[in-house]
Amino acid sequence: MRAAIYNGGVRPITVENLPEPVAAPDQLLIEIAYCGVCGSDVSMTAGGPFDYPKGHCFGHEFAGTILELGREVTGFRRGDRVACMPNSGCGRCEACREGRLLLCAKGRPSFGFAERTTVAAAYAVRLPDSLSIADGALIEPMACGLRALRGAGMRGGERVLVLGAGSMALSVVWWARALGAGRVVVASRSARARDLCIAFGADCVHSFDEDDPGELAAALGGAPHIVAECVGKPGLLNRALDLVHMGGTVIAMGMCMTPEPILPIARTFKEARIIFPLGYSPAEFAEAARAFDSARFCPETMVSDVLPLDKLGGALNALRAGEKMQKVHIDPRPR
Numbered sequence: 001m002r003a004a005i006y007n008g009g010v011r012p013i014t015v016e017n018l019p020e021p022v023a024a025p026d027q028l029l030i031e032i033a034y035c036g037v038c039g040s041d042v043s044m045t046a047g048g049p050f051d052y053p054k055g056h057c058f059g060h061e062f063a064g065t066i067l068e069l070g071r072e073v074t075g076f077r078r079g080d081r082v083a084c085m086p087n088s089g090c091g092r093c094e095a096c097r098e099g100r101l102l103l104c105a106k107g108r109p110s111f112g113f114a115e116r117t118t119v120a121a122a123y124a125v126r127l128p129d130s131l132s133i134a135d136g137a138l139i140e141p142m143a144c145g146l147r148a149l150r151g152a153g154m155r156g157g158e159r160v161l162v163l164g165a166g167s168m169a170l171s172v173v174w175w176a177r178a179l180g181a182g183r184v185v186v187a188s189r190s191a192r193a194r195d196l197c198i199a200f201g202a203d204c205v206h207s208f209d210e211d212d213p214g215e216l217a218a219a220l221g222g223a224p225h226i227v228a229e230c231v232g233k234p235g236l237l238n239r240a241l242d243l244v245h246m247g248g249t250v251i252a253m254g255m256c257m258t259p260e261p262i263l264p265i266a267r268t269f270k271e272a273r274i275i276f277p278l279g280y281s282p283a284e285f286a287e288a289a290r291a292f293d294s295a296r297f298c299p300e301t302m303v304s305d306v307l308p309l310d311k312l313g314g315a316l317n318a319l320r321a322g323e324k325m326q327k328v329h330i331d332p333r334p335r
Contacts, residue, residue, distance in 0.1 A: 002332065003114035004312050008054030009047040013313030018057070020116065027118045028076060029068035030084060034137040035112030036061030036303075037312070037328040039166060039232065042319045043257055050257055059330070060086035062112030063127065063136030073121040081127040083136035085285055086110050088120035099281030112137075113312055115332045125286050128293035134306075135292065137329060138167075138299040143280040143288040144253070145171030149179055150284070151277045152226050152249040156180030159220040162202070163240060164230035165193035167327050168253045170200045170302055172228040177201030178291060183220045190324065196302060213243055224248065232256040241272055250274045302327045308335060 003018045023029040038061055044052050052058045063083040066076055076082070089096040089104035096104050101123075110117045127136045149172065154160075160176040162169045165188035176184045178201070186197045186205045194205040204219055217223050223245035229236050232254025240250040241262070252274055280288075292299060304326035307315055315328050 001115040002309060002334075003057045003111070004059070004309055004330075004332075006045050006052045006054065006056060006058055008051070013045070013316065015310050015312075018114070021118045023068050023070040023118050025070040025072040026120050026122070027070045027088075028066050028073060028082070028121050028124055030064040030082065030117050030119055030124075031067050032062050032064040032112055032114060032117060032332050033133045034063060034306070034329040034331055035059040036137050036141060036167070037315055037319065037330065038141065039168065040255060042316055043232070043255065045316055046320060048257055057111040057114050059112030059114070061137055061140040062086070062110075062117075063133050063139070064117075065133070067116065070121070076121060076124070076126065081133050081136060082119075082124040083127060083139040083285075083289060084110060084112075084117075084119045084125075085123040085282065086112070086140070088123045089282075091122070099283065100278070101282060102279040113309065113330055113332065115309075115334070123282060125289045128289065130293050130296055131289070132298065132300055134300040134303060134329060135298055136289075138302065138327070139285065139288050139292070141167045142171045142174065142292070142299055143285045144168060144277070145173075145175040146284050146288055147280040148172060148228065148251045148253055148275075148277040149175050149226070151275050152251055154179050154181070154226065157182045158225040159222055159245070160184045161216060161220060161224035161227045161243060162186045162230060163208075163228065163236055164188055164254065165190045165197055165205070166230060167302060169228065169230035170196065172230065172251070172253070173197060173200045173202050174297070174299075176226075178295070185216060185219045185224075187216065192324065193326065196326065199301065216243060226251065229254050234258050234260055237274070238262060241267055241270070241274070244270070244272050247271045248273075252276045303329050305329070306331055308332075
């Protein structure tokens with residue numbers, strides 16, 4: 001089967017023929033329909049210290065159709081459309097017991113930039129009829145917003161400021177509205193993302209370059225109780241701390257890969273806190289699918305480009321160079 005391989009450093013992504021995957025007794029063999037390009041895919045194929053392993057396939061936002069079932073699998077049928085979690089935890093370690101699936105050291109990873117992959121049945125969710133298979137490939141990034149706001153202690157009524165307008169930002173916007181935020185404001189340099197942010201639940205969108213804290217506070221009705229930093233550029237974590245309400249929470253979702261100095265005493269006098277959420281629990285992943293079904297919400301409206309597998313490397317380079325694409329989906333199925 002064909003799969004995209006990261007070759008380390010800034011070497012080109014190659015599409016290679018790999019052995020066909022075979023489902024273990026507890027696994028599903030999946031024909032991948034779509035795999036989303038995440039900001040981490042862009043950052044972790046750039047020759048930095050946090051890069052993916054050299055010589056490996058990657059991609060973690062995927063959905064597809066079941067081709068085969070392992071002999072121990074029940075509750076699924078061939079032809080079912082499923083959204084998949086990219087790491088099958090062992091289910092026994094402390095990370096798994098605490099719902100930190102992506103931190104399981106014994107997990108079996110699955111990769112989406114390929115024609116087929118295997119996934120443990122326990123970490124796949126059948127898609128409801130109301131969701132397309134492209135929607136299914138967006139459950140993974142959208143579930144991240146749910147975990148982030150739960151980690152921030154959101155109860156309802158909070159003023160939420162989201163820095164950025166990419167897929168992580170949109171996931172926070174949607175869940176902030178779904179969980180009962182009082183006001184949701186997005187700050188972004190992308191004017192073209194305004195309508196999408198409003199459609200996902202933002203009350204308004206302001207410009208990074210023109211707004212000052214007073215204008216943002218006026219739009220929110222006060223300083224934000226929660227600020228989600230979803231860009232990952234140096235300086236924005238400190239900006240979020242400047243803007244957040246006393247006793248408020250900053251959610252670091254941008255995964256900035258350069259150091260950012262923070263002056264502790266300045267933050268102490270605001271009693272602000274920062275959290276660094278990673279992924280979601282299996283329960284939160286399934287909850288996202290149910291929520292989109294009940295809300296008749298179609299997250300695929302955020303997809304701006306659908307490209308074949310051999311265009312993945314070019315898409316990563318374009319995104320790294322700053323080209324404006326909202327969400328890119330790779331369709332690895334043969335043409």
